[in-house]
Amino acid sequence: MDTKLSRRGFIKASAATAALASAGTVGFNEWSNQYVKAGANAEIKEIPSTCNACSSKCGMIGHVKNGRLWKLTGHPDHPYSKGKLCARGHGYATVVYSQDRLTQPLKRVGEKKFEPITWEQAYKEIAEKLNKIIKEHGPQSVALTEDPRASGKFYSPRFINALGSSNYYTHHVVCSNSRDSGFLHTVGVSSTSADISNAKYIMFIGRSYGDGIRPSSVQALAAAKDNGAKIVIVDPRLNNTGNLATEWLAIRPGTDLALVLAMSHVLIKENLHDMAFIKNYTVGFEDYAKELKKYTPEWAEKITGISADSITRIAIDMGKAKPKALIEQSWRGAFGCNYENSTETGRSVAMFNALLGNYQQKGGSIFGGKPNLGKLNESKHPNPKEPEAPKAGKKEFPLAYHSHGVATIVAKEALEGKMKAAIYYHSNASLGYGNPKVMKEALSKMDLVVAIDVQMSETAQLAHYVLPEVTYIERDEVIEGLSGKIPGIALRQQMVDKVHPETKPIHEIYTELAKVCGVGQYFNFSLDELNEAMLAPTGITYKQLREKGTIMFPNEEISLGKMKELKTPSGKVEFYSETYKEAGFKPIVEWIEPKVSPADDSFRLITGKQAIHSHTQTANIPILMQITKDYDLERIWINPVRAKALGIKDGDMVELKSSEATSKIRVKLTERIHPEAIFVPSHYGITSKDLKTGQGIGFGYMEHVPFDFEKWSGAGNIHEVIVKVRKVNG
Amino acid sequence: MARYGMVIDTRKCVGCYACRVSCQMQNELPVEETYIKFHEKETGVFPNVKNEIIPVQCQHCEDAPCVSVCPTKATYTTKEGIVLVDADKCIGCKYCMVACHYGARTQDHNTGVVEKCRFCAELVAEGKQPACVSTCISNARIFGDLDDPNSEVSKTIVKMNAQPLRPDLGKAKIYYVR
Numbered sequence: 039m040d041t042k043l044s045r046r047g048f049i050k051a052s053a054a055t056a057a058l059a060s061a062g063t064v065g066f067n068e069w070s071n072q073y074v075k076a077g078a079n080a081e082i083k084e085i086p087s088t089c090n091a092c093s094s095k096c097g098m099i100g101h102v103k104n105g106r107l108w109k110l111t112g113h114p115d116h117p118y119s120k121g122k123l124c125a126r127g128h129g130y131a132t133v134v135y136s137q138d139r140l141t142q143p144l145k146r147v148g149e150k151k152f153e154p155i156t157w158e159q160a161y162k163e164i165a166e167k168l169n170k171i172i173k174e175h176g177p178q179s180v181a182l183t184e185d186p187r188a189s190g191k192f193y194s195p196r197f198i199n200a201l202g203s204s205n206y207y208t209h210h211v212v213c214s215n216s217r218d219s220g221f222l223h224t225v226g227v228s229s230t231s232a233d234i235s236n237a238k239y240i241m242f243i244g245r246s247y248g249d250g251i252r253p254s255s256v257q258a259l260a261a262a263k264d265n266g267a268k269i270v271i272v273d274p275r276l277n278n279t280g281n282l283a284t285e286w287l288a289i290r291p292g293t294d295l296a297l298v299l300a301m302s303h304v305l306i307k308e309n310l311h312d313m314a315f316i317k318n319y320t321v322g323f324e325d326y327a328k329e330l331k332k333y334t335p336e337w338a339e340k341i342t343g344i345s346a347d348s349i350t351r352i353a354i355d356m357g358k359a360k361p362k363a364l365i366e367q368s369w370r371g372a373f374g375c376n377y378e379n380s381t382e383t384g385r386s387v388a389m390f391n392a393l394l395g396n397y398q399q400k401g402g403s404i405f406g407g408k409p410n411l412g413k414l415n416e417s418k419h420p421n422p423k424e425p426e427a428p429k430a431g432k433k434e435f436p437l438a439y440h441s442h443g444v445a446t447i448v449a450k451e452a453l454e455g456k457m458k459a460a461i462y463y464h465s466n467a468s469l470g471y472g473n474p475k476v477m478k479e480a481l482s483k484m485d486l487v488v489a490i491d492v493q494m495s496e497t498a499q500l501a502h503y504v505l506p507e508v509t510y511i512e513r514d515e516v517i518e519g520l521s522g523k524i525p526g527i528a529l530r531q532q533m534v535d536k537v538h539p540e541t542k543p544i545h546e547i548y549t550e551l552a553k554v555c556g557v558g559q560y561f562n563f564s565l566d567e568l569n570e571a572m573l574a575p576t577g578i579t580y581k582q583l584r585e586k587g588t589i590m591f592p593n594e595e596i597s598l599g600k601m602k603e604l605k606t607p608s609g610k611v612e613f614y615s616e617t618y619k620e621a622g623f624k625p626i627v628e629w630i631e632p633k634v635s636p637a638d639d640s641f642r643l644i645t646g647k648q649a650i651h652s653h654t655q656t657a658n659i660p661i662l663m664q665i666t667k668d669y670d671l672e673r674i675w676i677n678p679v680r681a682k683a684l685g686i687k688d689g690d691m692v693e694l695k696s697s698e699a700t701s702k703i704r705v706k707l708t709e710r711i712h713p714e715a716i717f718v719p720s721h722y723g724i725t726s727k728d729l730k731t732g733q734g735i736g737f738g739y740m741e742h743v744p745f746d747f748e749k750w751s752g753a754g755n756i757h758e759v760i761v762k763v764r765k766v767n768g
Numbered sequence: 769m770a771r772y773g774m775v776i777d778t779r780k781c782v783g784c785y786a787c788r789v790s791c792q793m794q795n796e797l798p799v800e801e802t803y804i805k806f807h808e809k810e811t812g813v814f815p816n817v818k819n820e821i822i823p824v825q826c827q828h829c830e831d832a833p834c835v836s837v838c839p840t841k842a843t844y845t846t847k848e849g850i851v852l853v854d855a856d857k858c859i860g861c862k863y864c865m866v867a868c869h870y871g872a873r874t875q876d877h878n879t880g881v882v883e884k885c886r887f888c889a890e891l892v893a894e895g896k897q898p899a900c901v902s903t904c905i906s907n908a909r910i911f912g913d914l915d916d917p918n919s920e921v922s923k924t925i926v927k928m929n930a931q932p933l934r935p936d937l938g939k940a941k942i943y944y945v946r
Binding site: 108109110111112121122123124125127128129247248249251253256257259260263276278279280281282286288649650660661662664665668669677679708709710711712713 | 778779780781782783784785786788789790792793794796799800802806810812813814815817818819820821899902903904905906907908
């Protein structure tokens, strides 16, 4: 009886409730009064912070009961959460109590064999090796890759630059590199945002608000739907945002570019483009319009499988709804993910939005404002010099967005013997960034691989040293600047005491390691000093920010209706790009075939997010993985017509074979998928035996992805995969 | 006296499971135990397909069969219409699980108590929303007083002609827009 009473908060009240209940049915108010009284013993603190379950870093409030994280709610003021949190946001927080946490620094002593060492030994040996490598091969033989979060964004580039290397990379190589490049050279920024709630016509291409979730985006879309907006989803699968859509265009995978070119053709042909906007704010329109003449809806119908009538109708309707019409800017695997033509698709989308004149308009595409944050005093806290040698990959991919870089170049250069050391912070590159076989080989060739993580990821397994970080529930971080219609700031802060005493927050790890490496002069400040310096121009005190967690600056709201000068060479939207020309590419956007195509007996393997998982970091979270188990969410999607021809029934076990790998997996038969494609959710296939919850569930789609770079942006061509399927015994 | 109920707009539900996980954390449930279950209904043929996700939990029936069959009166209905379980009285006989039309009850394997959605009664007592409602990313869930014609929940039921999932099985207090 005691265990029954003690385990749950609300059951604690039951003794009091029982006294009332025994007299007959109790009233709710009496019941709840008794509950409140009985539950009053628990000390509950509410601490505002930010989420770490995906790259959005939504504002959240941690409810800590008797010193233990109990539950979370969305921060009402944060522009991404607006009071809500998604499932992964709630569930990933339980990582703090994971049975599989890394608890002490580890040194590899054999194949997947590690022994615990002290921090001092780890720092000393890593520093010695780093300095030796730099001395022998130069600083450009060292690289750092991360999935950036608030502290990492500040400390990681600073650390690698302090070592004299410019090789800083992010996970965007398998995320938005294509979009970033296409947008950058067209509108001067790697991404715009969208005024969804005010839009009248919204098209999504390969982007699903209901799967790759930012709660405020879903709220805005639901509001747009309530207001009667037309919402078109272009995707080879009917994704989970389908419920909010008015129309699904089941496009042939890899052909989004043809659709956008044809819609652009229609806009110009029907004279529905915004000529005033084009005259004032764009360059190269005449050349572009001339090129577009050949991209008729009839031409696109043959390529995309979308009828010419639908293409014409939608383009005309969007033209009529302009400027409150847009193609949303997308993010992960922009525009149907990473095909050989995805950068050009990104570019064509940015141009289509220019035809609609929707930039900086209500209901259109938005260039957000940034908060004005301070910096450390450089005379006291010197900045490491920007290394002169260009980032590895810059030469091969001059169009790539510099801040993100092409992370997989590290593996390529390691295989070529050029890259000698790699640090991975908050990044499972070996499983998530392209072909794991190649990544494993590349990492094994390097003299030093360091992984900083909270759990024994596949990348950590391949490292020489593993440094255990505290989770985001147990640390303060650098202030995060929020850009948008209204700029603001958010602070991730510690909610509970450190669970494992030998773990450290990243700012401490970098600061201490830098000292031992001999570059400690660039880290001669505390996190609090840094945050105070950042806050200085805002007039907000650190104490205020700690109390509120998220603070917005409504006085700095950007004014819509006014176009600004863009950061392109011309200062305008570039229908014609000299930058492209100089880099050896066509200055005018054109149709590019996908790199590979399925035959009658094969499929294209496509992937995407599920609402409950993020990269591979959530696969080991029991409360989230249980949902996968309850609803068989790791299965591949296959169209019933194709399945029937192959003698495959729903739930059957199949073998899926590509040029790179063979996997066994059960199937989900669904009409929600294009017959030429197989969909596999992107977060499974954990192989690390130290991740007991995630290991062995589903398969990692990256195993099937050839190690390849898209020519324009360097993005991984993660959708250029052909597979064959046959039924096997389970 | 308020009479609490809910609207779930399945046309807005994107099947994100946020309600399930926030409910589990609010109630400190083991990972295998959930109060909210999801049913998917796919209709049509490619490419003319519709997919509906229907979250189902205790419907807080007016004439709840789980209440009438409970041999120990562990399950009871409050004056506000919330169906609750007195953990101390529950003997784990599962009669209520059999009686429930919606499969909404679940037994905690650690305690033996058969539990279910409680409309987060203690949050409601503080004037807050149930956890599933406050976290719903598309505002597909609305909670409030069914007896107040001006409450958002009542107005939505009227405006959207929301209906109980199975009106033939008795009067439920969760209404669905489909």
